Amino acid sequence: xxxxxxxxxxxRGPGMGGGRDGGGFDREAPRENFDDRAEQPGTDGGEAAELxxxxxxxxxxxxxxIDEKKGRKLGDDVYEExxxxxxxxxxxxxxxxxxxxIIPMSGVYIPGISDNVIGVMTEVGISGWTVDINxxxxxxLPVADGVDEFVDTNRTDISRFFDxxxxxxxxxxxxxxNKTTRVSMRTMGARKLLGGVLMKVKPVKIxxxxxxxxxxxxxxxxxxxxxxxxxKNGVVWLRGDNKAEAIEAILTIERESHTAGLTDRIARMxxxxxxxxxxxxxxxxxxxxxxxxxxxxEPAEERIERPKPGWEPERF
Amino acid sequence: xxxxxxxxxxxxxxxDGRAFGDMRPITMRINAVDNxxxxxxxxxxxxxxxxxxxxxxxxxxxxxxENDRGIMRYRYNMAPFSCTDRIRPxxxxxxxxxxxTSRLAFEPVAFLNDFPTTVVDVFTxxxxxxxxxxxxxxxxxxxxxxxxxVPMRDLVAACSVGKIQGQLIVDLNGIEDNNSEADVAVAMxxxxxxVTLLQMDGVLTKDExxxxxxxxxxxxxxxxxxxxxxxxxxxxxxxxxEAAVEADxxxxx
Numbered sequence: 001x002x003x004x005x006x007x008x009x010x011x012r013g014p015g016m017g018g019g020r021d022g023g024g025f026d027r028e029a030p031r032e033n034f035d036d037r038a039e040q041p042g043t044d045g046g047e048a049a050e051l052x053x054x055x056x057x058x059x060x061x062x063x064x065x066i067d068e069k070k071g072r073k074l075g076d077d078v079y080e081e082x083x084x085x086x087x088x089x090x091x092x093x094x095x096x097x098x099x100x101x102i103i104p105m106s107g108v109y110i111p112g113i114s115d116n117v118i119g120v121m122t123e124v125g126i127s128g129w130t131v132d133i134n135x136x137x138x139x140x141l142p143v144a145d146g147v148d149e150f151v152d153t154n155r156t157d158i159s160r161f162f163d164x165x166x167x168x169x170x171x172x173x174x175x176x177x178n179k180t181t182r183v184s185m186r187t188m189g190a191r192k193l194l195g196g197v198l199m200k201v202k203p204v205k206i207x208x209x210x211x212x213x214x215x216x217x218x219x220x221x222x223x224x225x226x227x228x229x230x231x232k233n234g235v236v237w238l239r240g241d242n243k244a245e246a247i248e249a250i251l252t253i254e255r256e257s258h259t260a261g262l263t264d265r266i267a268r269m270x271x272x273x274x275x276x277x278x279x280x281x282x283x284x285x286x287x288x289x290x291x292x293x294x295x296x297x298e299p300a301e302e303r304i305e306r307p308k309p310g311w312e313p314e315r316f
Numbered sequence: 317x318x319x320x321x322x323x324x325x326x327x328x329x330x331x332d333g334r335a336f337g338d339m340r341p342i343t344m345r346i347n348a349v350d351n352x353x354x355x356x357x358x359x360x361x362x363x364x365x366x367x368x369x370x371x372x373x374x375x376x377x378x379x380x381x382e383n384d385r386g387i388m389r390y391r392y393n394m395a396p397f398s399c400t401d402r403i404r405p406x407x408x409x410x411x412x413x414x415x416x417t418s419r420l421a422f423e424p425v426a427f428l429n430d431f432p433t434t435v436v437d438v439f440t441x442x443x444x445x446x447x448x449x450x451x452x453x454x455x456x457x458x459x460x461x462x463x464x465x466v467p468m469r470d471l472v473a474a475c476s477v478g479k480i481q482g483q484l485i486v487d488l489n490g491i492e493d494n495n496s497e498a499d500v501a502v503a504m505x506x507x508x509x510x511v512t513l514l515q516m517d518g519v520l521t522k523d524e525x526x527x528x529x530x531x532x533x534x535x536x537x538x539x540x541x542x543x544x545x546x547x548x549x550x551x552x553x554x555x556x557x558e559a560a561v562e563a564d565x566x567x568x569x
Binding site for chain 1: 353354464
């Protein structure tokens with residue numbers, strides 16, 4: 001079972017999605033709770049529920065009229081002309097009492113603040129690292145945000161912390177107007193990803209892979225016993241004996257994301273794998289987990305790699 | 317295709333049996349190229365274009381990058397085998413011009429400001445050429461850009477109109493194109509009713525031009541409906557699959 005970091009407020013840990021529109025679109029959502037969930041800011045259910053509601057209705061193409069604005073907020077991928085709101089991209093329109101937006105069908109990952117992403121180091125610089133975040137924009141990880149303690153960059157070769165091709169789970173901390181992006185590891189759940197494999201899926205399919213409230217990804221983790229981290233940028237990292245099955249499951253979700261009853265089918269697909277986590281343990285909600293007690297049982301290599309205290313700086 | 321002195325209009329019909337205002341049979345499909353972010357294939361009669369769109373993606377060389385907006389690169393290319401005469405591969409004066417005008421047809425439509433320093437690459441390959449290739453390419457490119465998820469103000473629909481042997485016609489084929497008194501390529505944003513491309517070759521009176529623009533507008537609207545249907549139907553199939561899955565689940569329960 002993977003670690004579930006608990007922190008007051010804010011970040012909810014890896015694989016849970018997060019920020020603006022993390023969450024999936026499980027079709028078995030009980031309909032009566034729709035509006036409640038959608039209104040909770042930052043809950044995983046919001047977009048899922050909305051998509052569930054609207055998937056059967058319409059798909060709009062760019063330029064298609066959605067609705068009158070009527071004083072509502074304009075969300076992602078829509079534009080206004082006068083009082084009328086139109087679609088910017090191909091997708092499913094969502095118009096509720098607060099907001100008009102589109103859930104896109106395709107598109108690249110554009111960094112947004114607080115997104116949890118998986119990045120790969122492409123360059124080790126003097127004061128930080130250049131990180132490939134599977135986007136048209138590369139990100140920068142400053143030493144101060146990447147390492148817990150003070151590092152004298154004049155005296156230290158920072159590749160001892162992260163080298164080229166190392167993978168990290170991190171958070172977008174800053175995006176400027178022209179999309180210069182900075183990431184940070186000063187967040188709960190951020191870690192260097194040792195071993196395992198990275199895979200890429202379409203970024204727009206990530207909410208479906210995570211599922212409502214993390215239901216889909218937690219089920220895959222439980223049935224395969226793999227450690228899985230899902231970045232909002234469409235990169236997924238997996239490690240474990242059954243990772244081939246987990247990859248197959250994730251690719252199936254990506255391929256069949258538009259179909260109903262997917263959680264059940266994936267569950268059947270992964271039935272009876274050796275190494276599955278006992279449901280009683282895995283089903284424990286994050287809020288009730290006892291991370292302090294659970295952590296010692298975790299393999300040592302899964303811990304966040306930190307430089308050992310008392311190391312000597314390199315002197316040139 | 318060479319010029320001909322034969323009649324292009326026989327018994328009030330064009331050589332392929334069409335009336336003056338008729339378009340050729342049109343087929344459209346999306347996702348024609350798996351590797352691309354978005355792609356489409358469109359044919360107007362024998363004219364066939366396939367378009368692949370990549371991006372927004374990083375732009376190199378860096379000096380081409382714009383800090384406040386993304387750019388679009390549009391390549392129009394005719395396959396060497398697309399005509400009866402072999403087309404010499406590589407860039408040509410004609411190809412460069414059509415690439416530029418087609419790009420200009422999309423620049424007012426795409427929200428490139430949302431993606432500073434990036435590029436959207438549009439590759440249009442004409443597999444088979446029988447007149448009106450640039451508008452066929454634009455129709456396919458419009459769908460491919462939409463499928464790639466690039467934000468757009470509207471789709472772009474395009475069609476060609478012209479004049480042969482004194483008659484105003486729509487959707488010129490190869491032989492009509494080569495022997496026309498005038499031909500006009502028009503691309504527009506159908507829901508906004510705005511023109512994004514207007515090119516004319518030959519001689520027309522003012523009245524004839526305006527009549528032709530009216531016909532072009534009418535046909536662009538029809539093409540827009542087809543584009544819309546082609547994109548939506550491909551997702552409708554998914555929804556049918558969805559319905560089937562739900563039915564399965566019901567039986568199991």
